Amino acid sequence: KLENATLKAELGNAAWKVLHTTMAKFPDKPTKDDSQALKSFVHLFARLYPCGECARHFQKILEKFPPQVASRSTAAAWACHVHNEVNKSLKKEPFDCSKIGDFYDCGCADDEEGDGKDKD
Ligand code: FAD
Numbered sequence: 001k002l003e004n005a006t007l008k009a010e011l012g013n014a015a016w017k018v019l020h021t022t023m024a025k026f027p028d029k030p031t032k033d034d035s036q037a038l039k040s041f042v043h044l045f046a047r048l049y050p051c052g053e054c055a056r057h058f059q060k061i062l063e064k065f066p067p068q069v070a071s072r073s074t075a076a077a078w079a080c081h082v083h084n085e086v087n088k089s090l091k092k093e094p095f096d097c098s099k100i101g102d103f104y105d106c107g108c109a110d111d112e113e114g115d116g117k118d119k120d
Contacts, residue, residue, distance in 0.1 A: 024104040035069040
C-alpha cells in the first residue's frame with residue numbers, strides 16, 4: 001500500500017494533541033502511581049503508535065530522553081522537547097517550549113479527578 005502523507009500528518013496532529021493535553025492535565029503533585037501510569041502510557045503510546053516507522057523512530061528518541069513524570073511541568077516540558085526532536089528530524093521549525101503554558105486545553109470542566117486539585 002502507498003503512503004498517504006495527508007492521513008499520516010492528520011494522525012500525527014491528533015496524536016500530539018492527545019499527548020500534550022495529557023501532560024497539561026497531569027497533576028502538579030502526582031502520586032507514585034500517577035507517575036508510573038504516565039511512564040507506561042508514554043512507552044505504550046510509542047510502541048503501539050500506528051505508523052510503524054514513526055513508532056520505531058520515537059522509541060529511539062525515548063531511549064535517549066526517557067519520560068519525565070515527576071510533575072505536570074516536567075512532563076509538559078519533556079513532551080515538548082521530544083516533539084521538537086521529531087520536528088528536527090522532519091526539518092520542521094522547533095516549538096518554543098516556554099510558550100507551552102496554556103496552549104493545550106482539554107476544554108473539560110474542573111469537576112473530576114486529574115483537575116490539578118490536591119485530593120490526598
Ligand atoms: P505537528 O508536528 O503534528 O504538530 C501539531 C501542532 O502542535 C503544531 O501545529 C504546533 O501548534 C504544535 N507543536 C509543534 N511542535 C510542538 C512541540 N514541540 N511541543 C508542543 N506543541 C508543538 N511523521 C513522519 O513523517 N515521520 C516520523 O517518523 C514521524 N514520527 C512521529 C512520531 C510520533 C510519536 C508522532 C505523534 C508523530 C510522528 N510523525 C512522523 C508525524 C509528525 O510529527 C507530524 O505530526 C506531521 O508531520 C504533521 O505535522 P504538523 O506540521 O501538522 O505539526
